[in-house]
Amino acid sequence: MVSLLQEIDTEHEDMVHHAALDFYGLLLATCSSDGSVRIFHSRKNNKSLAELKGHQGPVWQVAWAHPKFGNILASCSYDRKVIIWKSTTPRDWTKLYEYNNHDSSVNSVDFAPPEYGLILACASSDGSISVVTCNTEYWAWDAKKIPNAHTIGVNAISWCPAQTPDPAFDQRVTSRTTLVKRLVSGGCDNLIKIWREDNDRWTEEHRLEAHSDWVRDVAWAPSIGLPRLQIASASQDRHVIIWSSNTDLSQWTSCILHTFDDAVWSISWSTTGNVLAVTGGDNNVSLWKENSEGQWIRINYESGTAIQSKQSHNLHPQQPQQPAHLHGSSDSDHSSNLSNSHLSNSQLSN
């Protein structure tokens, strides 16, 4: 079902913290504790096309803007800065804008749906969220801050997909009413908060409480138009929770996807909003899908017949690829794989 296209040796000098493909899947951006962001061609394992240096600390996350604004990439770092990069060719990158109005590490960045324009949301450990808007005509930047969004710190941020105006009304009327922007954030106060923009001000619309430890990642599911919205949240308490609501966002119900073996810190929705990828401290990647009964089922590589045997060994990124450390970690990896397959089988038999 999932086929490996390319394995890219990033050659970062330190830990990689995030990797993201652009809209077309052509360019890969990675960021690392060595303070750099690297750009690769996603189909060729060549040397990096470009190395973007500008951060003085570990870079936590990168985000691509929609291609209608050009090739634009945002990166956030421990050094409290957010840098927005722009390229003319994949090898040529320049710093477009630097946002440094946070007092602590910036942990997460996310670009708004392109319908709203070029807008970036940043989440920082100083407890605040920044919404940086760009006027693409003059490339003038403006920032709004939500102070004290989460006590202790904000760990993750994600935009609500652009809400289509309710088609029951006249098209011409609704198209003129501005779309309501919404954000979801997760923080060290174990809460998930939903923010909406009212008259240029961001107000807290909902707070979702179910996690018992820091929320490490949140992701608002892309919508294909069905009248439901979903948010996934991953937490240090080893849970991934799926929050669902109808379109008016008045009520949120939670459902625990799974309790993992270790803290979970990275989740991502597929474009169609029906597959969720999860990874955490145990370094295992798992994919989850909701079946027609509304249960979440792990669709992992080992369990299905759909897996192509020649790629199966590659599908475990955590498996050692260098003989240098085979002795060190192979045992534990094997056991974790076994437990995984065991787990996924039991999941499927449910």
Place this chain on the structure above:
Amino acid sequence: MPPTETLRAGSSSGGERGGGTAGGVGGVSEQTYIIRQSNKCYEHRDSQATAMSVDYSGQWVLLAGRGHLALQRLGQDDGTLRRHERQSKYDVSVAEFAICPSRREYCAIATSQNIDIVRWGPAEPYYENSLRGHTRTVTDIDWHGKNPNLLVSCSIDTFSHIWDLRDPRKPALSLNAVCMSGATQVGFNRVSGNLLAAAHDGDLRIWDIRKGSCPTHYITAHLNRVHGINWSHMRETCLATASQDGTVKYFDVCNPRRAEKIITTLSPVWRARYTPIGNGLVSIVVPHLGRGENSLLLWSNSKQTDPICSFVGHTDVILDFAWRPNRENFNEIELVTWSRDRTLRVWKIDEQMLKLCEPSADEDEESESTPRYEPELSELRALTPPEFLHTLHPRPMAAASLPIVATLDAAGAAGGNALPMARSPSFGGVYTRREETHIARSLTDQPTCSLHHEFSLLNTNMPNVDVDMLDAIKRYACFKICAADHTVILQVTFPTSYPSPNVPPDFQLCQGTTLSSDVSAVLLKVLRSNALQRVKKSRSCLEQCLRALVAAMKKRVTAVSGVGVGADRSQLLLQSPRLEGALSSALHDACIPFPRTSGVHFNAIGMLTTFAQVLNTKRLTLRQHQAITPRTLSAINSSGLLGNAMATTQRDANASFYLQERMIAGKPGKQRVMRQMNGTTPVVHVYDASQLLHINREMAREFTLDKRNIADTCRRNGEICRAHGRLDLLPIWLLAELIATPPATGQQLGMNCPMLFHKDPFKKSLLESLIMHYAGAGDVQTAVLLACLFDKCPAAPSDLKDVPSCRLPSQLHAQLSPYHTVLPLDFKSSTQSRTAAGNLQQLKQLRSNSWSDSLNCLMTFGQTDAYACSLIKRTRMPLFDQFKRVYADILFGWQLLSKRALVLKHTLHAPPPSQGVEFVTECSGCAKPKRTPKCEPCKRPVLFCTLCCLPVRGAANACLSCGHGGHMQHMMQWFEKHSVCAAGCGCRCLQRTSELLALIS
């Protein structure tokens, strides 16, 4: 009138009445409070014990010090100690016997970062366990009152760990107070045992151990450090705190906003503990500057103005006290105290004293009235700055606001006493005599707790700084700083009054310093100004000064030698205000999540990126006591390297951020070494997960949307699915083919029935549920293809021919202008209303709506028919359009642009781009703005071309200034040659319009 009111009135009315007031109060208090000498006294001249504890039975007192542990039996009067040597470089910070009888021979002894659990056998102590988990000095330990296996410890590293002795390898629960200040005191609730209080500077955090993720309450308790926490033995939610700010406060955690009661003394209070029986509380007051009385006072909980009893006898600071329960007579308890004068004293608290603690009838009344003047007390508290405690310089303002001081000063002046003392007014007479004997005191007499504290906080791994000596007793420290090719030997001497404001430490550059004298002078100036700045804010200054010195040295020396300072500047920029306030940069990382070692990311077209790296924990020495990954960045204990990387030194580009050892720059083959150290190579995998999402680029490229023969198209699409292995979709396309096949005419009743194939209710519902099923299952591709194929399909040519009512001349088809393909909204809504109505009626309705001749009507019919033939319900169209748009975005990502355009052609409700200027024409008949080329009610066209005077139906343009315009073509022709308006209004249309457009944008 309550006494405080009297005091207030007395002090505010003037100084001359002060003496009288003091006398009055003194008269009351001298009658009520008792002075007690100790019942027993054991002297241990050679003991260096710093911690003391009494065991459950009350038989044994443990004295723990750096060199030995010693037990003193209280029942026997011989005073001999059972001494046991121990080897440790560090002082014992705290020692506690277990409270529960089942563990009566156990005690916990905290030294530096570790806690030893010691069991006292008949002959000698056995070290049972060592609890390791803290990363800085452990400051306090408390045993659980009910569960003999539990104890809590707190540390400068801000954590409070709860240990279960059955599993001593790691804490059973770690309470992480994410804050800048370490925990100094901790205490289990004595009644329920579920609550726990921890002190961080002046703040309290109340935790519920059943919900350990975050504190249940935050209490901003004191202005200065809290030295003692004690929970009530009686009331579950009550606790008392003792603080450096000279107050003891009673809190109810259910109402944490303000203290219930406050005892105000003028010196820091070291401990305050409830009496185990009765209604009392005993406090240790530490006199400032080593002068004044080492008072041990018993207070009644219902009367905060005066103590019940004062225990006198100790000649030096009392280090700690403990209750000695009397197992025979429960109405009597004894107080055991250990002082720096190296005496252990035992005081009996008899029934008489306990009785005095009980609220009497009139005191009851008073305690009821307490809330009445409590606001005043809180007001006083707010007005009392920390420097007020430094009683050598009482501020007039503070004195005026605090009646007690006013009377003190007055009393002092009246009695000719040159030394205004820090003490409660009520026992002034008693103490003047005593203090004279203590005027001459050595430096070491000052309690060194705060200096100790600062030293324990000091990051000993600062770059460029070597710590040679830290001596809290002799109050000096030595550092060797190597930066910019120079060495500085710095000696810092702390005055006795150091922790108080305005008293910075002394700095000296000693022999071995390689700097010239003028540079040295500058550096010293930097140090002094930094230190002064910090102490003014009552903050610890040592670490900050050292960092400032290193920075200044680099800057100074490079400036002198003319080397660029660019590298340093970037580092200075990095110093945040938060970091400055931080005692240690490692604490700063406590609120930053642990870095991700793995990640996933889906992009817009279903490609998945993953990576995972194994953290090499051996190299990283995580502070890992849990099985799961720690949550904060501060868990990476790379000797503060991480923090330093942000603070002063520049990070070696080749050194891993998380490694302890730094690598040597420019080493050949560094990358390989790096990888070995890091564990894994940072490899990113790119997957194509589109099949998982049921979308396929190749299939999307091959699928057709040929409307001429829908059934045939379905068959072909089915073949494409088969070719790409989507066998599951074959039945669907077969079904679609069946839906598209018009039923055989013979089976139908009427002549025009073939027209009605799209009205088959079964097919409609089937199709809808098919599309909804695939959309719900995430297969957008199939859903959209079905929706497009059956949406807006023109009636098959064969059908059209068969319809007798539709005598559409073939040449009319050719005349269908592109304009008419976009239908006005009105038509859509009108067609929507037709459901069960016959075709003829529908035709009539349409005709009645038509605005021109019958020819136009027929054209309209031919067009509306395309919509009418759709098997998609109109109510579903907007939703399906949304699916199409999502799919179009995916096609865009695949760069299948023509396919995308084809799909988008099937959307009805294309959202109009709401940007730029838009023309709205106004009907000349009804004067209403119209967006259509004709006015429906007036039945007339709305826009006439200024040039040809004919109605405009297609592309039009107009001047923004005068409003004249018409056919696009005509306007372009006109303005090729002219610059003024064709209507003859004289408007310079081109110029004006461009001006206006510039204005708008």
